[in-house]
Structures are given as structure tokens and as C-alpha cells.
Amino acid sequence: MNDKWRVLIADDEPWIREGIRDAVSWERYYMEVSAEAENGEEAFELALQHSIDLLIVDLNMPIVNGLNLMKKLRQALPRCRFVIVTGYDQFSYAQEAIRLQVDDYLLKPVEPGQLDKVLRNISSSLASEKQKQREQILAERHIQHNLGLLKVHFFNNWIHGRVRDEDVHQQLECLQLPARMPDMLGVVGTGTLSLKSPTADRVKEKAERFFEEEPEKAVFSGDEHLIGICLWRVLTEAEQQAFRDEMRAELQTGVTFCFVNLAETGQTVPQAYQFCRKKAAQALDVSPVVARAREYMQKHFAERSFSLKQTADALQVSPVYLSRMMKRELGVTFIQLLTEMRMQKAVHLLKTTALPIHDIAEQTGYDTQHYFSTVFKKTMGASPNQYRRMSTIERTGGKL
Template sequence: MSEEWRVLIADDEPWIREGIRDAVSWERYRMEVAAEAENGEEAFELALKHSIDLLIVDLNMPIVNGLTLMKKLRQALPLCRFVIVTGYDQFSYAQEAIRLQVDDYLLKPVEPGQLDQVLRNISSSLAAEKKKQRDQLHIQKNLSLLKEHVFQHWVRGQIREEEVCAQLESLRLPPRIPDMLGVVSTGNVSIEPDHVKQQAERFFKEEPEAAVVFGDGHLVGVCLWRVMTEKEQRAFEEMMKGGLHAGVSSCFINLAEMEQTVPEAYQFCREKAARSFNGSPVVARAKEYMQKHFAERDFSLMQTADALQVSAVYLSRMMKRELGMTFVQLLTEMRMQKAVHLLKTTSLPIHDIAEQTGYDTQHYFSTIFKKTIGVTPNQYRRMSGIEQTGRKL
């Protein structure tokens, strides 16, 4: 699909704006005039609203002049192109704008032929820049996939160490054994592995040349070409728990201090992370009990604690520590999973679904559903393509 560049014309004289707008066939250059403005303040707001690609601006405008407007937009929309419209008496003033990387300037009255040439050049330049961005994204995507492939095979012992080291430089990584290796586990197979991987990547997003995050089933591996402090490791776990709303276990080891190969160290981390998710029997029993009773209207932490013969305070603390969420958060998650299933697979009225997921009223259920899922139950049902038949919602 071809790009269409959005243009804003900013001039306090209506006849100038009209003349520029009608002077050329914008479609020829894959452009459209998205908005017009008669002062700099209005132009700035419209530029942000439409995320413009090109500003054609008069320097002499009320409230905010053209030069100030361009300075503000250079910060807010760094890729935006500028073309100045100016009179002969303002030419020296226009030269000051060259420092803002102005593409060109037009002398009033604007001649269609000159405007044509300017737009042709800018359109070609924008297209080339967009292609460059797409190519870079394509390269980055392929690079990420290649890293994933290489490191999955490495930690499983399916590729020799010297072969990996020979490839590291081409993967834009230091050509040596990583300083640290780690494994992250949520202990919850219902969480999508890609979601766990993406969350881990956010922590290391500023270190593309010093960190690799790769998936391995329901585990996520991390290789680092630097030493990760204990404080950083704790911060990493907390960020993962907060982002996933689940308990997280991670194990990082310093490869320089371990007399193990990378596959051996990875297996060690895997086992240690998995062992920490055997968890306490009380939390496992609590989850099992909740799965059986979460649809009951008056279901509570106290009821669960009494059934397990422990104190509510103790159970709450253990769940928070091991699962990374409170009893109420887990209860809501279970109810919402059931609600989503019913909305997607049945045409039951919303009030029936509310009852079957433990809520007293349809209104309260809908409020919690929207807060958790982001849309109302009816909106979710429409998005899922399930229409109710025979009864009004």
C-alpha cells in the first residue's frame, strides 16, 4: 500500500492558504492537505493531532511565529519536513531557519511550478526515508529471529561453542562467551510464552548489543555480556511480576565463575527456577479450591482459609509472595477467564453470565469486566463475532 503524506498549511492570510492548496495536484505526490491554520498556536495543535509529515509555514504569523512553531515541532515531530513561505523583506529571517533543517522556501506569491518541484523532491525524500525505516525494521526482525534460533540451539547443546562465537559478531553481539546467563519461569502454563519473553525484553530494551532474550517453551532464557547485580535481579523479578500479574522465578549465574559449559549452566538455571515453583502446598491447595468455588457469589478469602485450616492473613501473604497477586486479583482473573469463554462460545444474556461468574448484578460484572479486559461485555462479544439470538441483552 502506498504512503500518503499529511500536509499542514499555516498562514494568517486565507488567500495565501487557498492559493497553495489549489495550486497543485497533491495526489500526484501522494500527499493530502490534512489541515490549515491561521496562527502558530493553532498550527502546533493541528500538527500534533494529524501527525503531519510536511509543514508549509509563513514565518510572520500571530500568537506564535513560524520560526518558534518550527522549533517546537522539531522537538515534538522530529521527522516532520518544513517549507517556508516568505516575502523578500523576510528573506534574511528565513535564512535563520536553515539551522532547523528546512527543506526549502517559497517566495510570495507562490508559483505553482516552484511548488511542484519542491513537493516532488520532498515526496521522493519521504518515500526513500520510509523505505529505509522499513528495511531497518526488516533487518532487526530477521536479526531477532536469528538470535533466537542460535541461542535456543546453543543452550540445548545442539551447536558447538566455537561455532556460536564465530557468529556472534554478525549478530551484533560481543564475540565471546556471555558474562551471565539466566532463566525466567512463571510456573503458569496459561501465560503465553511470547508474553513472558516480551516482558523480559522490556527490561533490557536499552541493551540490544549486550543482551539476548530467547524463548524455550514456557521458559525464557537471557544471555548478558555484562554482570547483573543482585539489586538488578530483584528489580527484574519485580518488573516481571508486575507486568505479568503472576509469580516469577528467575535464576542468573555468572558464567565466568562457573566451571560449566553454557548448556550445563542453562540446565542448572532451568532446574533451579522450576524447583522454586513447586511452591508451598497451601497455595497449590488454595488455587485448586478456588477453581471449584470461584463462581459462588459470596466466595471469599476467609472461606478459602477456613477450608484449608489456615489463617486468612497467612494465606494472603503466601499467595502474594508465590503468585505475585492477591486473592482478589486471582479470583477476578478466574472469573474473567470464565466470562470471556462464555461470551465467545455462547449467546447467553450478560446477566446470566454475570450470575455464572459469581457477580450479584450485571452492572457490577460489566464494570469489573471493562476495567479488566478494556471493553464492555457487549463490545467484547461483538468483537468476537458472537451474536445473541432470541433474547435481548
């Protein structure tokens, strides 16, 4: 009985209800009369109670008339079908019935043959609609089941420039992601610095777990030894550092990180990925001592008294040895790398905060604003104030 369409007959005259109920063979149309009502108020309650599929209703009923009943049910049971049975052959009723998407409009006394025809059509329509619903559910389940694979396929094509710009938003929407560019792209690199270096699958698993509560994200395998991360919000530096710390704590060694704020840099996803890919390759192609030195510098570069000797002492090597290794493997001196880290931090603060220049100087490890401004202009080609103005103009489309 549960797989049959549920029917409610609503008419204030018992002999009319009985006549409709006995006029046809309901089982022929996979239907059953679940309830009968003598007024509109009772009909509404019974309709909800039985979750009816079809209402056969008289327009002229006490308390709540047929039209008002259908209006209420259209809101409460939007898929419910309506058949009007009435003695009023008036055009105004027919107009209102059309607006309520009534399946048919029959005049009393109802002929069994006419009712048979109406029920046959409705039964066929309900079956077709149910089949479409089943197909839709199956399609959604299939997409959910394969969503991970579809994401990997799409993002691998995207980062390598194999997706047309005009198709990106539509494909993101199909993958249940925001139909706009991500705010941040990250790359975690895994290497072969030691036999204990983690596999890409293990790194991907840890990254997915870290961002498990992030509602809008994609974590995917990129090139060999690289894991890509796209986020639809900007991670704070504290969040980025927490990610690095947790990944290092769990994986111990052999990983490197690069995050790009796409909104800030103006890079496309493929450009940002290639930038991070290059950074990861450079980071992984170094000896353990240089890798550790760079990690230590990343944590302490904003300290005013930070020095090569402090780093060497922390790593328990001589400053001369560390300096020579960094120059040979990274192609830059300790001071050059330190300046690069400080300038990256300064650029971020200039673009994202209204902090005074002297505060930014302090937060990037410089003793005085003058010295900071001198180094910044030499490195970036503009003073901090000029750089901030240019960034504001670029961000606002020419409006200060």
C-alpha cells in the first residue's frame, strides 16, 4: 500500500464523496483513497497528515472553500495534484484554477469515464515525475561519489592552463564550489631529502584533515611530490603558520610550503601554481642544514637583533659554514634572504593594513623607519608610502 499514490476526496456532501470513491478502480492507477473530508479545514489537516499526492475537491465547501484550500496546500505540499469537482461552471473559477496549476476541472455529476481518463493521465504524470526524481537522486549520488576524482581532474587541468577562462566558473559550480576565483592558493611540496620523507598521499591526507572544517576548499594532487590547496578565503599568517607547524609536527621532515594571496598578487591560478611549484622545487633541492636554516629564519626574521650567528648557533654549525652553504645552494646570501622575507611581510602589511610606516618597520625587524624605508625603496623601487598609494589605486580601479 505504501507505494500507491495517496488521494483525498473533499466535498461537503457525503453522497458525492461516496460516488467519487466508488466510481473507479483506484488500484488500476496505483492509487488509494487515504481520507475523506467534509470541509476545507478538515481537508487541510488530513492532507498534511497523509502527505497526499492528489486532492479531489469541491469548490463550494464550508469554513475554507476549495480555492483557498488549494492555495494553502500549494505552499504546504507543492507537488500535490488538484482535480476540481464542482457544480459551478463559471469562467472566474477556471481562471483561478489555472493559476493554481489544477490538473483538471470537472462538473457535477461526474461521469466515471471522464474521471477514469483524468486519473489515468495524473497517474502517468506522477510516475514520470517520480522517475525523474529517482534519476536526479542517482545523478547527484554519482556526482557526490565521484566528486573527489572530478575535483582532482579539474584542478590538474586548471593549474596547467588546460581550462578555458570562460568555462571555469561553470565547472566550479558543478563541483559545488563558489563560482569565482579562489582567494588563496597553496602548494605543499614533498621531496627526497631523506629516506623518511613523506609520500604525497600522506601529505594530502594530512592537509585534508587540517582543512576539514573549511566549507569551501579543494585539496588535490598536482605534479609529482606536490599537493595543491585552493581556498575561497584568505588565510591569516597565523593560520598559515599553524598549518606549517602541524604538518611538520606530523610529517617531521621533507616538506615545504608556499601560499599565494591571489587577490593581492593579481595572479591567475595557473600562474600562482607555477610560482609555488618553482619555490617548492628550490626549497626541496637543498641540504637538510639549509632547509632547517630557512625554516628558522621564517620564524625569527622579524626580530630586530636577528643574525646569521643566531641562526648558526640554533643549528649548531659555524656561521661561515652556514653562509657558504646558503650561497651555494640558494644563490643568495643570508642577508639577501633575510631582506626578501622582511620585504614580503612589509608588502603584505602595506596592502592589507593602515598601520603607520614606523609600526611596519618595527614588525619587520628594522630599528628605524628611515632605514626600513631606504631598504624598501632599494628593493621594491618605490618608498613604502608610494607603494601603498599605488596598491590602493590598483585595488580600487583608480579611486583613492
